[in-house]
Amino acid sequence: RKEVEQDPGPFNVPEGATVAFNCTYSNSASQSFFWYRQDCRKEPKLLMSVYSSGNEDGRFTAQLNRASQYISLLIRDSKLSDSATYLCVVRVWNAGNNRKLIWGLGTSLAVNP
Amino acid sequence: NAGVTQTPKFRILKIGQSMTLQCTQDMNHNYMYWYRQDPGMGLKLIYYSVGAGITDKGEVPNGYNVSRSTTEDFPLRLELAAPSQTSVYFCASGPPGGGGELFFGEGSRLTVL
Numbered sequence: 084r085k086e087v088e089q090d091p092g093p094f095n096v097p098e099g100a101t102v103a104f105n106c107t108y109s110n111s112a113s114q115s116f117f118w119y120r121q122d123c124r125k126e127p128k129l130l131m132s133v134y135s136s137g138n139e140d141g142r143f144t145a146q147l148n149r150a151s152q153y154i155s156l157l158i159r160d161s162k163l164s165d166s167a168t169y170l171c172v173v174r175v176w177n178a179g180n181n182r183k184l185i186w187g188l189g190t191s192l193a194v195n196p
Numbered sequence: 197n198a199g200v201t202q203t204p205k206f207r208i209l210k211i212g213q214s215m216t217l218q219c220t221q222d223m224n225h226n227y228m229y230w231y232r233q234d235p236g237m238g239l240k241l242i243y244y245s246v247g248a249g250i251t252d253k254g255e256v257p258n259g260y261n262v263s264r265s266t267t268e269d270f271p272l273r274l275e276l277a278a279p280s281q282t283s284v285y286f287c288a289s290g291p292p293g294g295g296g297e298l299f300f301g302e303g304s305r306l307t308v309l
Contacts, residue, residue, distance in 0.1 A: 115296050116296075117296040117297070125302070125303070126286055126300035126301060126302055126303050127239070127286070127298075127300055128300070129296075129297055129298065129299075132296070132297065170238075170239075172296050174296045184241075184296055184298075186238050186239045187238065188237065188238040189238065
Protein backbone atom coordinates (compact mmCIF):
# COMPACT_ATOMS: atom_id res chain seq x y z
CA ARG A 84 0.00 0.00 0.00
CA LYS A 85 1.35 3.43 -0.90
CA GLU A 86 1.95 5.80 1.98
CA VAL A 87 -0.16 8.49 0.34
CA GLU A 88 -2.80 7.58 -2.24
CA GLN A 89 -4.84 9.76 -4.51
CA ASP A 90 -7.30 9.00 -7.29
CA PRO A 91 -5.37 10.14 -10.37
CA GLY A 92 -8.55 11.16 -12.21
CA PRO A 93 -8.91 12.95 -14.48
CA PHE A 94 -11.92 14.69 -13.05
CA ASN A 95 -13.74 16.51 -15.84
CA VAL A 96 -16.26 19.02 -14.52
CA PRO A 97 -18.15 21.98 -16.00
CA GLU A 98 -17.50 25.51 -14.87
CA GLY A 99 -19.40 26.30 -11.72
CA ALA A 100 -19.43 22.71 -10.48
CA THR A 101 -18.35 21.56 -7.05
CA VAL A 102 -15.68 18.89 -7.01
CA ALA A 103 -14.03 17.02 -4.16
CA PHE A 104 -10.82 15.03 -3.95
CA ASN A 105 -9.73 12.63 -1.27
CA CYS A 106 -6.28 11.57 -0.22
CA THR A 107 -5.63 8.63 2.08
CA TYR A 108 -2.47 8.11 4.13
CA SER A 109 -1.22 4.97 5.82
CA ASN A 110 1.05 6.26 8.58
CA SER A 111 -0.94 7.03 11.71
CA ALA A 112 2.00 9.11 12.98
CA SER A 113 1.43 11.64 10.21
CA GLN A 114 1.63 15.13 11.63
CA SER A 115 0.82 17.73 9.05
CA PHE A 116 -1.06 17.80 5.78
CA PHE A 117 -1.01 20.03 2.74
CA TRP A 118 -2.54 20.48 -0.66
CA TYR A 119 -0.42 21.75 -3.53
CA ARG A 120 -1.45 22.53 -7.08
CA GLN A 121 0.75 21.91 -10.08
CA ASP A 122 -0.06 23.36 -13.46
CA CYS A 123 1.09 21.50 -16.54
CA ARG A 124 4.87 21.69 -16.90
CA LYS A 125 5.16 24.06 -13.92
CA GLU A 126 6.39 23.81 -10.37
CA PRO A 127 4.13 22.76 -7.47
CA LYS A 128 2.71 25.63 -5.42
CA LEU A 129 1.24 25.44 -1.97
CA LEU A 130 -2.53 25.74 -2.11
CA MET A 131 -3.31 25.32 1.56
CA SER A 132 -2.33 23.61 4.75
CA VAL A 133 -4.91 21.30 6.30
CA TYR A 134 -5.73 21.86 9.94
CA SER A 135 -7.41 19.45 12.32
CA SER A 136 -10.47 21.65 12.55
CA GLY A 137 -10.71 22.03 8.80
CA ASN A 138 -10.06 25.27 6.99
CA GLU A 139 -11.44 27.32 4.19
CA ASP A 140 -9.82 29.73 1.77
CA GLY A 141 -12.33 31.30 -0.56
CA ARG A 142 -13.77 28.57 -2.77
CA PHE A 143 -11.45 25.94 -1.33
CA THR A 144 -12.16 23.87 1.79
CA ALA A 145 -9.80 21.30 3.27
CA GLN A 146 -10.79 18.70 5.83
CA LEU A 147 -8.81 16.18 7.87
CA ASN A 148 -10.22 12.92 9.20
CA ARG A 149 -7.59 11.36 11.44
CA ALA A 150 -9.76 8.41 12.42
CA SER A 151 -10.13 7.30 8.82
CA GLN A 152 -6.75 8.68 7.80
CA TYR A 153 -7.75 10.84 4.90
CA ILE A 154 -7.80 14.47 3.90
CA SER A 155 -10.10 16.08 1.41
CA LEU A 156 -10.18 19.14 -0.79
CA LEU A 157 -13.46 20.68 -1.91
CA ILE A 158 -13.55 23.23 -4.70
CA ARG A 159 -16.78 25.18 -5.12
CA ASP A 160 -17.84 27.16 -8.18
CA SER A 161 -15.03 25.72 -10.31
CA LYS A 162 -13.23 28.07 -12.67
CA LEU A 163 -11.35 27.25 -15.84
CA SER A 164 -8.21 28.39 -14.04
CA ASP A 165 -8.66 25.63 -11.44
CA SER A 166 -7.58 23.08 -14.07
CA ALA A 167 -4.41 21.57 -12.66
CA THR A 168 -3.07 18.57 -10.79
CA TYR A 169 -3.69 18.65 -7.04
CA LEU A 170 -1.01 17.04 -4.91
CA CYS A 171 -1.57 15.74 -1.41
CA VAL A 172 1.43 15.99 0.94
CA VAL A 173 1.82 14.41 4.36
CA ARG A 174 4.56 15.09 6.89
CA VAL A 175 5.62 12.17 9.08
CA TRP A 176 8.39 11.24 11.45
CA ASN A 177 10.75 8.77 9.82
CA ALA A 178 12.85 6.02 11.41
CA GLY A 179 15.69 8.43 12.10
CA ASN A 180 13.36 10.67 14.06
CA ASN A 181 13.42 13.23 11.31
CA ARG A 182 10.50 14.81 9.56
CA LYS A 183 9.77 13.49 6.11
CA LEU A 184 7.43 14.77 3.44
CA ILE A 185 5.50 12.20 1.44
CA TRP A 186 3.97 13.31 -1.83
CA GLY A 187 0.95 11.79 -3.51
CA LEU A 188 0.96 11.32 -7.27
CA GLY A 189 -1.77 13.90 -7.71
CA THR A 190 -5.33 14.19 -8.94
CA SER A 191 -5.89 15.79 -12.30
CA LEU A 192 -8.76 18.26 -12.66
CA ALA A 193 -10.03 19.65 -15.94
CA VAL A 194 -12.70 22.34 -15.72
CA ASN A 195 -14.58 22.68 -19.00
CA PRO A 196 -16.45 25.71 -20.38
CA ASN B 197 11.38 38.96 -4.35
CA ALA B 198 13.07 36.24 -6.44
CA GLY B 199 12.25 33.25 -4.16
CA VAL B 200 13.92 30.11 -5.48
CA THR B 201 15.92 30.41 -8.68
CA GLN B 202 17.14 27.44 -10.69
CA THR B 203 19.47 27.36 -13.65
CA PRO B 204 19.57 26.19 -16.34
CA LYS B 205 15.91 25.80 -17.33
CA PHE B 206 16.74 23.34 -20.09
CA ARG B 207 19.75 21.21 -20.85
CA ILE B 208 20.62 18.33 -23.14
CA LEU B 209 23.49 16.10 -22.06
CA LYS B 210 25.25 13.22 -23.70
CA ILE B 211 25.65 9.96 -21.82
CA GLY B 212 28.65 10.16 -19.52
CA GLN B 213 28.78 13.96 -19.33
CA SER B 214 28.54 15.76 -16.00
CA MET B 215 26.82 18.96 -15.03
CA THR B 216 25.65 21.02 -12.10
CA LEU B 217 22.15 22.34 -11.59
CA GLN B 218 22.25 25.57 -9.64
CA CYS B 219 19.70 26.57 -7.01
CA THR B 220 19.64 29.68 -4.90
CA GLN B 221 17.02 31.11 -2.56
CA ASP B 222 16.73 34.54 -0.98
CA MET B 223 14.24 33.74 1.80
CA ASN B 224 16.86 32.71 4.39
CA HIS B 225 15.31 29.24 4.59
CA ASN B 226 17.25 26.55 6.41
CA TYR B 227 15.73 23.62 4.56
CA MET B 228 16.44 23.01 0.91
CA TYR B 229 15.50 20.06 -1.28
CA TRP B 230 16.13 18.58 -4.69
CA TYR B 231 13.34 16.57 -6.30
CA ARG B 232 12.97 14.90 -9.65
CA GLN B 233 9.68 14.36 -11.41
CA ASP B 234 9.32 11.93 -14.28
CA PRO B 235 6.36 12.24 -16.68
CA GLY B 236 3.13 11.21 -14.99
CA MET B 237 4.95 10.40 -11.79
CA GLY B 238 5.20 11.95 -8.38
CA LEU B 239 8.00 13.93 -6.87
CA LYS B 240 10.95 11.88 -5.69
CA LEU B 241 13.40 13.35 -3.19
CA ILE B 242 17.04 13.19 -4.28
CA TYR B 243 18.85 15.06 -1.51
CA TYR B 244 17.96 17.56 1.14
CA SER B 245 19.74 19.91 3.51
CA VAL B 246 18.71 21.26 6.90
CA GLY B 247 21.30 24.02 6.89
CA ALA B 248 24.69 25.11 5.63
CA GLY B 249 27.19 22.26 5.81
CA ILE B 250 24.53 19.57 6.36
CA THR B 251 23.14 17.37 3.62
CA ASP B 252 21.42 14.00 3.55
CA LYS B 253 20.18 11.49 1.03
CA GLY B 254 16.61 11.21 -0.04
CA GLU B 255 14.87 8.34 -1.83
CA VAL B 256 16.86 8.39 -5.09
CA PRO B 257 20.38 9.77 -4.45
CA ASN B 258 22.39 7.46 -6.72
CA GLY B 259 24.15 9.31 -9.51
CA TYR B 260 23.91 12.69 -7.78
CA ASN B 261 25.84 14.78 -5.32
CA VAL B 262 25.09 17.97 -3.47
CA SER B 263 26.83 20.54 -1.32
CA ARG B 264 25.56 23.32 0.91
CA SER B 265 28.31 25.80 1.65
CA THR B 266 25.92 28.72 2.22
CA THR B 267 22.33 29.12 3.34
CA GLU B 268 21.39 30.47 -0.07
CA ASP B 269 22.89 27.91 -2.45
CA PHE B 270 22.24 24.20 -2.93
CA PRO B 271 23.74 22.94 -6.21
CA LEU B 272 23.02 19.43 -7.53
CA ARG B 273 25.80 17.66 -9.38
CA LEU B 274 25.12 14.91 -11.92
CA GLU B 275 28.11 12.71 -12.53
CA LEU B 276 28.29 10.45 -15.59
CA ALA B 277 24.82 11.26 -16.89
CA ALA B 278 22.61 8.33 -17.88
CA PRO B 279 19.33 8.25 -19.85
CA SER B 280 17.54 7.28 -16.62
CA GLN B 281 18.36 10.77 -15.33
CA THR B 282 16.20 12.39 -17.98
CA SER B 283 13.67 14.21 -15.86
CA VAL B 284 12.47 17.54 -14.55
CA TYR B 285 14.41 18.63 -11.50
CA PHE B 286 12.90 20.93 -8.90
CA CYS B 287 14.72 22.71 -6.14
CA ALA B 288 12.69 23.81 -3.15
CA SER B 289 13.24 25.60 0.12
CA GLY B 290 11.32 25.70 3.37
CA PRO B 291 11.39 27.49 6.71
CA PRO B 292 12.97 26.02 9.86
CA GLY B 293 11.27 22.95 11.31
CA GLY B 294 10.97 21.01 8.09
CA GLY B 295 7.31 21.85 7.63
CA GLY B 296 5.44 21.21 4.43
CA GLU B 297 5.29 24.78 3.23
CA LEU B 298 7.81 24.56 0.43
CA PHE B 299 8.68 27.10 -2.21
CA PHE B 300 9.78 25.63 -5.52
CA GLY B 301 11.93 26.86 -8.32
CA GLU B 302 10.56 26.75 -11.86
CA GLY B 303 12.34 23.50 -12.63
CA SER B 304 15.19 22.35 -14.84
CA ARG B 305 14.34 20.03 -17.73
CA LEU B 306 17.21 17.68 -18.38
CA THR B 307 17.46 15.27 -21.29
CA VAL B 308 20.27 12.71 -21.49
CA LEU B 309 20.84 11.24 -24.93
